[in-house]
Amino acid sequence: MTAAPTPGDADRTARSALAEAGRRRTFAVISHPDAGKSTLTEALALHARVIGQAGAVHGKAGRRGTVSDWMDMEKARGISITSAALQFEYRDAVINLLDTPGHADFSEDTYRVLTAVDAAVMLVDAAKGLETQTMKLFAVCKHRGIPIVTVINKWDRPGKDALELMDEISERTGLTPTPLTWPVGIAGDFRGVLDRRDGTFRRFTRTAGGATIAPEELLTAAEATAREGEVWQQAEEEAELLEATGAEHDQESFLSGVTTPVLFASAVSNFGVGALLDTLVDLAPPPAGRPDADGAVRALGDPFSAFVFKVQSGMDAAHRDRLAYIRICSGVFERGMVVTHGRTKRPFATKYAQQVFGRERESVDVAYPGDVVGLVNASALGVGDSLYTDRPVSYPPLTTFAPEHFAVVRSRDTAKHKQFRKGIEQLDSEGVVQVLRSERRGDGSPVLAVVGPMQFEVATHRMEHEFNAPVALDRLPYNMAMRTDEASLPLIATSGGVEVVQRTNGELLVLFPDKWALRILQQRHPDLTLEPLVAAQLA
Ligand SMILES: Nc1nc2c(ncn2[C@@H]2O[C@H](COP(=O)(O)OP(=O)(O)OP(=O)(O)O)[C@@H](O)[C@H]2O)c(=O)[nH]1
Ligand SMILES: [Mg+2]
Numbered sequence: 001m002t003a004a005p006t007p008g009d010a011d012r013t014a015r016s017a018l019a020e021a022g023r024r025r026t027f028a029v030i031s032h033p034d035a036g037k038s039t040l041t042e043a044l045a046l047h048a049r050v051i052g053q054a055g056a057v058h059g060k061a062g063r064r065g066t067v068s069d070w071m072d073m074e075k076a077r078g079i080s081i082t083s084a085a086l087q088f089e090y091r092d093a094v095i096n097l098l099d100t101p102g103h104a105d106f107s108e109d110t111y112r113v114l115t116a117v118d119a120a121v122m123l124v125d126a127a128k129g130l131e132t133q134t135m136k137l138f139a140v141c142k143h144r145g146i147p148i149v150t151v152i153n154k155w156d157r158p159g160k161d162a163l164e165l166m167d168e169i170s171e172r173t174g175l176t177p178t179p180l181t182w183p184v185g186i187a188g189d190f191r192g193v194l195d196r197r198d199g200t201f202r203r204f205t206r207t208a209g210g211a212t213i214a215p216e217e218l219l220t221a222a223e224a225t226a227r228e229g230e231v232w233q234q235a236e237e238e239a240e241l242l243e244a245t246g247a248e249h250d251q252e253s254f255l256s257g258v259t260t261p262v263l264f265a266s267a268v269s270n271f272g273v274g275a276l277l278d279t280l281v282d283l284a285p286p287p288a289g290r291p292d293a294d295g296a297v298r299a300l301g302d303p304f305s306a307f308v309f310k311v312q313s314g315m316d317a318a319h320r321d322r323l324a325y326i327r328i329c330s331g332v333f334e335r336g337m338v339v340t341h342g343r344t345k346r347p348f349a350t351k352y353a354q355q356v357f358g359r360e361r362e363s364v365d366v367a368y369p370g371d372v373v374g375l376v377n378a379s380a381l382g383v384g385d386s387l388y389t390d391r392p393v394s395y396p397p398l399t400t401f402a403p404e405h406f407a408v409v410r411s412r413d414t415a416k417h418k419q420f421r422k423g424i425e426q427l428d429s430e431g432v433v434q435v436l437r438s439e440r441r442g443d444g445s446p447v448l449a450v451v452g453p454m455q456f457e458v459a460t461h462r463m464e465h466e467f468n469a470p471v472a473l474d475r476l477p478y479n480m481a482m483r484t485d486e487a488s489l490p491l492i493a494t495s496g497g498v499e500v501v502q503r504t505n506g507e508l509l510v511l512f513p514d515k516w517a518l519r520i521l522q523q524r525h526p527d528l529t530l531e532p533l534v535a536a537q538l539a
Contacts, residue, residue, distance in 0.1 A: 014301030017332050017368055021287045021300045024370030025280050026096040026327070027149075028083075028113045030141075031123035032133035033102035036153045038080055040123060040267035040276075041099040047273045048090040081106055081458055082312065083113045085325060085372045087355050093281045096372045104133055105452020108401045108431065109310070112383065114140055115398055116309040116327035116372065119284040121276070122150045122260070123267075126159030126187045129168050138173045141257070148260045149279060150177060156266040159187030163238060166247070169260070178249040179242060179262040181275055184228060184235040191228055192216075193264055193272060194235045196242070200224075201232065204271045216274065255285055287370035290329040293394045300369045303390035304331030304339060308381050309398065311430045313466070322426070323354075324378035326387060329395070333367040342386035342394050352376035383431050402533035403434055403449030406476040406511060407456060409463075410445045416469045417444075423467030428504055433459045436501035436509065447501050447511075448473070449481065478511035482518065483531040491525050509533075 029037045080101040087096050098117060100110040114120065120141050124130060141148050152165060160168075162183050169177045181193035184201060192203040201224035203217040224232045253259040261279060265272030289297040290305075298305055306326040313322040335353040340346070354361040354374040367373050375381065384398040411420040424446060428435035433455055436447040450456055456473055464470045478499065484492065485508060492500060492510055498521070499511045510530065512518045522530060 013332050017330065018301050020094075020332075020368035021370055023093050024096065024287055024368060025093050025119070025284045026098075026117050026287060026370040026372070027119040027121055027280060027284060028098040028100050028110075028117045029121045029123065030100050030110060030114070030137045031102055032125070032128070032131040032137075033079065035102065035123040035125045035128075035134075036267040037102060037123055038099055040121075040151070040153065040265070040273070041084075041086065041097060043267045043270045043273040044095075044097060044277060045086055045088060046270065047277055048088045048095065079103060081454075083109050083310065085374075087372065090277050091281050094371070095277075095280070096370060098372070102133060103452070103454060104136075105450070105454035107133075107136070108451055110137070111140060111401070112309045112398055112431075114144060114146060116307075116325075117146065118287055118370065119280070120146050120148050121280070122148050123153050124150060124165065124169075126152050126154045126165070127157060129160055129165060130172050135172065138175070142174075145257060147255050147257060147285060148175065149276070149284065150260045150262045151272070151276060152183075152262060152264045153267050155183055155187050155190045155264050156269055156271070157188055161186070162264070163241070166242075166262070169262075173260075175257070176247065176253070176259040177262045178247050178254070178259045179264075180249060180279060181263050181272065182235055182239045182242070183264040184224070185231050189231075190264075190266055190271065191231060193275070194224075194232075194239055195275075196239055199236075199239075201228070202275070203227070204266075204269070206269055249283075251283065254283065287329075290395065293396045298330045298393050300330050302330040303388065304333055304337070305329045305386065305388040305393045305395075306333070306339075306373075307387070307395040308378075308383055308385045311378075311381065311383055313426055313430065321377050322379055323374045323376055324381040326373050326375060328367055328369050328371045328373065330369055330393075331389065333371070333373060335363065335365045337389065339387045339389050340392065341380060342388065342392065343382070344380065346380070348378070348380065348387060350375060382429055400431070400434070400533070401451045403451055403481055404479050405450050405453050405456070406436075406478045406481075407448050407473040408438075408441060408445050408476060409448050409459070409471050409473050412470040412472050419467050419469035420463070420471070423463045423469050426467070427459050427462065432462070434503065436503060438499060438501045440499065447476065447499075476511070477513050479514060480512050480518065481509045481533060482512065483529070483533060484508050484510050485529045488528045488530070491528055492521070495521050495524075 029041055031037055083098050083100045085098050098113045100113050166177045179196060181195055184194055185191035192201055195202055199221050201219040203219055249261050254261060263272055263276055289299040291297050306328045308324045308326050310325040336351055338347045338349050341348040353364050354376060355364040364373055386393055386395045424435055427433050434449040436449055438447050448459060460471055460473060497513055497517055501509050501511060
């Protein structure tokens with residue numbers, strides 16, 4: 001029997017939550033597709049010596065897949081479809097890193113991850129510069145007040161001019177770039193970086209295929225001049241130019257989203273990766289108290305609280321379990337503790353709590369604010385749910401994006417009815433697709449709704465391979481959904497070309513082929529309830 005907690009225990013718990021939170025750095029790696037997020041994620045883990053050798057045989061064709069890209073489809077295509085979490089220690093810090101998918105079709109997943117982090121590492125491909133998806137991500141970070149560290153990646157390949165890239169960042173994002181390092185050698189001729197804080201030269205040496213930590217050689221400015229000659233001098237001149245324009249790091253401006261520190265790297269050869277880790281530990285903010293749905297802040301030292309930002313199954317073919325990822329917001333988490341599930345007010349036992357490392361996991365006994373923990377077989381937990389002990393708290397619900405593509409799904413094998421239902425339910429609760437019920441079509445033929453059509457492919461693949469229920473999809477000619485109510489249904493029924501469906505939570509939606517059809521209906525019946533779904537910030 002354990003003794004009843006005394007007020008002294010609560011004090012101690014609060015103090016350890018504060019101290020441990022202070023050494024957490026929780027961030028997402030984000031960017032447009034293919035900029036090298038998963039490669040960088042792996043390079044960071046390699047650098048922190050959590051993995052011995054980078055698993056990626058770099059280059060898309062036949063690569064073995066990085067630690068964070070574990071799904072079959074991700075490996076086959078060399079893209080990330082769903083975000084992945086890694087936790088590791090570096091120096092005296094505990095790093096919680098979330099690798100996100102870059103493709104716009106999976107942006108809802110990325111968006112959810114951004115609700116769970118304190119900072120973001122934004123990757124920019126040196127050759128491509130800022131792309132549409134990058135701009136959307138910048139906007140979301142700004143909206144959420146997430147400070148951004150920018151990494152110009154793939155400097156080992158021919159690309160844009162470094163100063164031009166800085167102009168592009170400041171003109172297009174409004175953030176002032178404050179480079180911490182500056183490349184020595186143009187893109188494609190990466191010799192190393194000038195460290196702007198002390199004027200030294202960090203010279204890179206290559207290792208075979210970038211599979212192990214690239215040793216850095218530290219040289220003084222004089223040594224660098226002797227070694228690299230003109231190329232070094234040019235870097236020094238450009239660094240002076242930066243100084244003249246006031247592109248200097250200022251911690252407060254960084255934290256308030258006015259500036260973004262910039263580093264140059266080549267993730268594939270592990271260049272600049274150590275500098276990024278150091279930057280994150282030195283500059284990225286530790287967790288802070290989190291506002292609840294009413295705006296009141298739950299302090300770090302308050303009793304335990306967390307929210308679910310992602311639910312994922314199929315990570316392990318042998319177990320077929322369902323993992324709910326929580327971000328801890330306050331207090332201390334101890335495995336086995338019984339917490340309250342905010343939505344149902346039911347107790348939830350946390351016996352199976354795990355630290356996640358790509359698809360590998362390990363039991364976690366204690367965790368602190370900022371940590372991402374996976375709760376196994378948490379079938380009651382849904383995305384956005386809050387968990388707590390003692391004083392209740394309800395964190396703001398997570399946004400569901402407005403779907404733009406719709407398809408009817410049916411089982412290709414009538415004998416697999418049970419598997420079909422189970423699979424569809426699971427995909428719905430994970431938010432892989434939104435499942436809508438159509439009275440007209442019946443329960444056996446639900447409508448799947450998605451932000452981007454690649455989500456359909458993921459759903460089809462997972463239904464067949466994970467749930468053993470092959471499906472066929474028939475695309476529907478709609479591209480927007482509006483919320484309505486029971487009272488509006490009879491009038492809507494008189495309008496051709498639209499369809500009424502129901503979300504799992506009971507909400508009624510009307511599907512329209514285009515905005516003209518919506519306008520005609522609104523003009524004809526101005527009193528109908530037709531509300532837009534939450535705006536898609538990213539999609
Ligand atoms: N030359 C070069 N190639 C790189 C570098 N970093 C990544 N790559 C390559 O770029 C491709 C995409 O890398 P990923 O790490 O999968 O990119 P990602 O950003 O995770 O892609 P998504 O998750 O699909 O958005 C792979 O072929 C990598 O080997 C780099 O620094 N230099
Ligand atoms: Mg990736």
